[in-house]
Amino acid sequence: MTGFATCPGIVIITLITSLISIPVKAEIWTNEISDVQYGRIGSNVTLLCSASRNGSAVEWRLNGTRVASSFAVLQNGNLILTNSDSTMEGNYSCHDKKGQLLRATALRLGYGPALLRIHCIAANYYSICCSWEQNVKTFLPTEYISTFRHASKASETCHQDFFRTNVCTIKNPKNWHSSYVVNITEVNPLGSTFTLSRIQFLDIVKPDPPERVSAEPVHGSPRRLRVYWEYPATWPKESSFPLRFQVQYKPMESRSWSVVEATHLTTELTDVLAGHFHIIQVRAMDLLGNGNWSEWSTEIKALPWLEPTPKPEESESSTQSHTENTDHSSTSESKVESEEQYEKLALLVSLGSLGGVFLALLAFFTILIWVRHKGKEETSKQELTSMMKMKSLPM
Secondary structure: OOOOOOOOOOOOOEOOOOOOOOOOOHHHHHOOOEEEEEEEOOOOEEEOOOOOOOOOOOEEEEOOEEOOOOOEEEEOOEEEEOOOOHHHOEEEEEEOOOOOEEEEEEEEEEOOOOOEEEEEEEOOOOEEEEEEEEOOOOOOOOEEEEEEEEOOOOOEEOEOOOOEOOEEEEEOOOOOOOEEEEEEEEEEOOEEEEEEEEEEHHHOEOOOOOEEEEEEEEOOEEEEEEEEEEOOOOOOOOOOOOEEEEEEEEEOOOOOOEEEEEOOOEEEEOOOOOOOOEEEEEEEEEOOOOOOOOOOOOOEEEOOOOOOOOOHHHHHHHHHHHHHHHHHHHHHHHHHHHHHHHHHHHHHHHHHHHHHHHHHHHHHHHHHHHHHHHHHHHHHHHHHHHHHHHHHOOO
């Protein structure tokens, strides 16, 4: 159960003023016969005009305006407000026939005290703080009387500060294993009512949440986070009552929490989701298991270790260098290809030239052979003709 106040950590300032005056004509508040009257909402309220003589006619005014007869009855100079409600609050004045002020009354309406809701908590083993709230808002000035007792001993005062009207403190409780009875009495102009609450000390021990919670990545481990925290200021670290802790964590996108236990002021989470922000909270409890867990600490966010990436300048330089290298490589490749093409063309030209020379030589030798062969044939024919002529000559 969440308390209405935490003591002695957070100071709750509650101011209750005894009267809130509504401005009216100055003559009402400077007259010695002015007073304040309280009434219960829903009841009939009678305002007296004791200064009237022998029930002579008087006139009642509310905040300077004549009172309407629809909600009031005039009886022997007194004004009776029937079934009163909050709209009837204000400054009433009673006047004679000449308009002279006879009596002035400030009317405040509300409810009488009722049972309170009391909640007690021990943020450590050295004090108990009890706080309370009204079940019925009275709308009237209220005071509280707070006492306590344990076992069969006499009542003692539960200490209240001036500015903390709904909180009291039991300092240095003497018996942790016995029950305490807390008595809070509410008093207002319409009466008083007391409320009793029985508490068992060891059942109400509840530390405040751990403080200064922080987390850091573990270098080289993208699935680890190291978490740190400190004891709450209201729980002395050097005391004989150490605390144990729970750490809950989850990726920001997840609805499911993971929980680990710890007895020291640091722990290492070993299964976080790499590359994702995590929400982390810590709570505390008495090491022996007495009382209750504290509320969870304020959420913090942490990101596991990420492998470093090149800086933008380096990336640009690398990209530019790569582009230049690529361009240079492309140019070189183009040059090589051109040279290879030139070499192939030169080779083809050379081969063509050689082929031409070879064909020329071949033609030359062919012609030469043909000429020689032709010459031999002519010689043979001539010799044959000569022989024929010689044969035809007469012997």
